[in-house]
Amino acid sequence: MNRPSPRGDTVRLGPWHQGFVYGVTAALVVSGIAWVVLHYFFARPGEYGPTIHPAEPWMLKLHGAAAMAGLIIYGSLLPVHIRRAWAIRRNIFLGIGLVLFMLALTVTGYLLYYAGDEETRPVISAVHWIIGLVVPAVLIWHVLSGRAQTRAVQKQALETHA
Ligand code: HEM
Ligand code: HEM
Structure with a gap:
């Protein structure tokens, strides 16, 4: 199942590449959580009912930009x-898991842009951000498990050649 890589460990990402993956994921999660907090806890009472916090549209603008950058960076993997x-x-179960989460975010993100009426949009929104909240944990689990598998293969290779 977990075989050594015949062409060296090209699976491992360089420091810049890793930085981009973590950076864009952090931008998505932070802007997403900020939107949820502002939307659900900081709406202000207005003359015609509750009005949104002025920072809310900015969080969405930041989030949209990060989502576009994210599609390039995740695609580069x-x-x-x-x-x-x-x-x-190597690490295929958590790899497939992470890809499925990203796909679900992309599809629900698309639906937030182009589909949904007054009734369905809040549901798509909640599905999207709840999946988004889980993503950091899945990414951390993916990284730890992938590295552990690589170490196990390297250890085995050293023992075989000793
Ligand atoms: C959206 C998809 C994915 C993202 C964002 C992602 C991200 C990452 C990151 C940031 C690391 C840690 C960097 C490193 O150790 O070099 C990592 C490690 C790893 N990933 Fe992924 N990955 C994705 C999909 C996959 C898939 C589908 C597989 C398997 C088929 C996979 C297999 C691995 C392995 C084996 C490692 C350990 C590399 C090592 O350090 O030796 N990844 N991944
Ligand atoms: C691959 C990753 C992601 C993509 C492609 C993506 C895409 C999108 C898109 C296209 C929108 C609609 C923007 C608009 O209406 O102007 C959106 C909204 C949103 N996203 Fe994401 N997103 C991703 C990850 C995340 C993550 C990790 C979170 C974490 C909480 C999150 C939380 C939100 C929230 C709260 C909204 C606002 C929902 C609403 O307008 O009702 N997203 N996202």
């Missing part, structure tokens, strides 16, 4: 990171 890891069958 496909040709090497995901392809190589898949070929050597």
